[in-house]
Amino acid sequence: MTMLDTADLKGSAGRVMSRKRIVSFALPALVLTYLTYVFFAFGVPDLIAKASGTNARALMADTYSHKVHVTRDNRNGTVRVAIEGESKGAYAEGASPDWVALGEETIIDLGGGHIVTYLPANNGVTYNVPGYGLMTFEVSRSQGVIQNYPTGDIPDWVNASKNRVAVTTEAGRLSITRNRTEVFRYFVGWELFFFTLDSPYHGMGFGEVVSRAFAGEAGAIAQDFWTNKMWRHADVAWAIFETILMAFLGTMGGAIVALPLAFLAARNFAPLLAVRMATRRLFDFIRGVDALIWTIILSRAFGLGPLTGALAILITDTGTFGKLFSEALENVDKKQIEGVQSTGAKPIQRYRFGVIPQITPVLISQILYFLESNTRSATVIGAITGGGIGLLLTQAIITQKDWEEVSYYIMLIVVMVVFMDWLSGLLRRKLIKGGKDGH
């Protein structure tokens, strides 16, 4: 008898084990098959082949460095020095950083022995590369770029054709076309982050700026920093504020609209099945339409801007909050309401003192959680509806020029989200603990 039982048990245990073994192999196999399918459905091999290494390198380099352009217009011979080649970062006429000597001949010291000289005659350029030799170029209207190299072969870091030459070395980059000759020199750091060239505080040390601030120039310093044309600190601060504003208005507005509706969807507060079903389907519909579609419909009606973004968050959250709040309401304890009722409380008072205190912790923690996650949504929605830091980020990426601005915005967004996460966690702990003490 016992023998039979153990044999039976062993048999069933063996079956269970072999089924588990199949599952433990089949599941990873299934996942792998699916991922392989996706790999080819998304055209990953093709994508890897086409991925732009130059873009990635430009992005990486630009995030921590900037370049200064020394440009000669080959039609009239004027030489201009500008940070990132932008007019906002241009040095005044005749002024230049100390590694550029302006004059009849413009001598540009790229460091490490790399010297580029702009010659006055025939738009001539010489570039002395240490360990290689002196290259000379001349630009002529009829013949394009005339090139002379110290060796017979053109080295692979020179990209030359009849009308265009690009020399890329570890010190910088020289590019010559018929119309312009340009030298880029790269520097580590974000240029002009605090003050632009036209500000008297540009190039001052931190200590000197602080001492000037104490000497009564604090207002002027703040003004120069705040209105920095290159980095637009005032606009960026406003954009961050706008994003948080969208999240705040959307979350709070959604909660305010959803709370009364949630009573209509809760089994113990809405005795009429039709009302309950109608409200629930309304919540399902709002959530199903999705933030993207709401955003599009709203931006048609309200135009582009932060209000549209706030309303899109508000409507989407009404659906989610409605569902969550009605679930919280269905879980309230009847006894507390009866207790309040036994003192002769009217319905409004019953809700105020019997129901609301019970669901407050759930409400607060949900609202604060959504406030944090909506800060992230507001960044995305802002990119579509044209408001806040999301818009600045997409604009900076679309222009594909100033990647240090992109990395600056990304950093700000991450800091903003982490801050909101921290704030919502802090408030959640404080308020919910306080709420418990109070009741």
Added chain:
Amino acid sequence: MVETTAGIRDLGSIQDDYLALTRQKRLYSFILLIIFIALMVAGFSVAGGRNAGSFWGGLDNFFDYPAELVIEASGKLSELPGHFVTFFPALIETVNIAAAATLIGAIAAIFLSLLSTRGMACFPVLIPVFRRIMDISRAIPEIVVALVLIFILGGGPVPAMIAIALHTAGALGKLFSEVNENADLKPLDGLASVGAAWGQKMALGIVPQVAPNWLSYALLRFEINVRASAILGFVGAGGLGYELKNAISWGQGRYDEAAAIFLLLFITIIVIDQTSSHYRDRLTHGAKSERRA
């Protein structure tokens, strides 16, 4: 006697104190409410001031666009099935982006969460490191990663998938590690005593305990990711969102296509929400009945 009168006096003062306290509390709540209302009103007026269109003007033509869509689409009702067929591949792509991202993100989250839970971590010293990795990948909005990757890789589903997967790894990792913290560590000791390696301990000791909750969170994340993948498509990452953007920018005369995409997206989200909530319900209730037994 003296004591009793003192007691009565005390009762009176207690009542006064209590009422004063209540009044104070009510005053504070009232002030808070006023501040809150002022914040909301000021916020809406600031946001309204920066908007291209006004709130009340917008409210009037809120239904204009949906109405135009519906009218034009209902005029071309016979073409809708054709559009559904046309845009079905895009829908599959959107769902695939979400599914692949959830899968990859969940696998990463499993390792991250196991490595960052005390008692399970393979390298206990590195727990804070893995926690910070999760925090950061959770904090970066998907659109940021997607836009940067679109610049490097070009438009298409892969940037969106990577972006969503990265965010999912952080978000699910946090939830998974909360689940892990409630798991029983005794099976680990048992497995360690028979000489199991870290991977075996996790796979045989922890995963069976937490798998239902993990799966439930992953399904919830899948719902969220379908929406995210539609939105990212709108900024150029392929799928239904991209088709929607094109259909909208064509404007009047092509509204039937926009309506078809709206409908497809709506139906997909509803179906996925309902299915996933059904299975999540079964997973958590199943877990509950097992625990009771």
